[in-house]
Amino acid sequence: MKKITLSGGFHNARRITLHVKDEKMSEGQYKRLDKHMCGVDRCICGWRGYDLEGIDRATFSEMVMNVSYPMQQKTWR
Ligand SMILES: [Zn+2]
Numbered sequence: 146m147k148k149i150t151l152s153g154g155f156h157n158a159r160r161i162t163l164h165v166k167d168e169k170m171s172e173g174q175y176k177r178l179d180k181h182m183c184g185v186d187r188c189i190c191g192w193r194g195y196d197l198e199g200i201d202r203a204t205f206s207e208m209v210m211n212v213s214y215p216m217q218q219k220t221w222r
Contacts, residue, residue: 149205150198151182155190158182168200168208175212 147168152160161181163174170178182192197205 148199151178152196154182154195155193156183168204170208170212172212172216
């Protein structure tokens with residue numbers, strides 16, 4: 146398990162902690178994170194400028210892409 150903490154960002158969100166297994170984020174975790182970092186409908190901030198602890202940014206971005214991309218594909222169809 147890897148402990149990841151995010152805070153700050155475009156909307157100055159409070160700290161949120163996630164525990165991920167094998168560097169994989171579940172859809173539920175992503176939704177929770179997305180809502181926490183940006184609960185604004187149709188906002189395009191993409192959680193800009195957040196602080197990240199416990200993981201490097203490249204790995205984290207990849208993890209977010211891996212979970213969010215298939216979800217977006219579903220929504221767009
Ligand atoms: Zn936003």
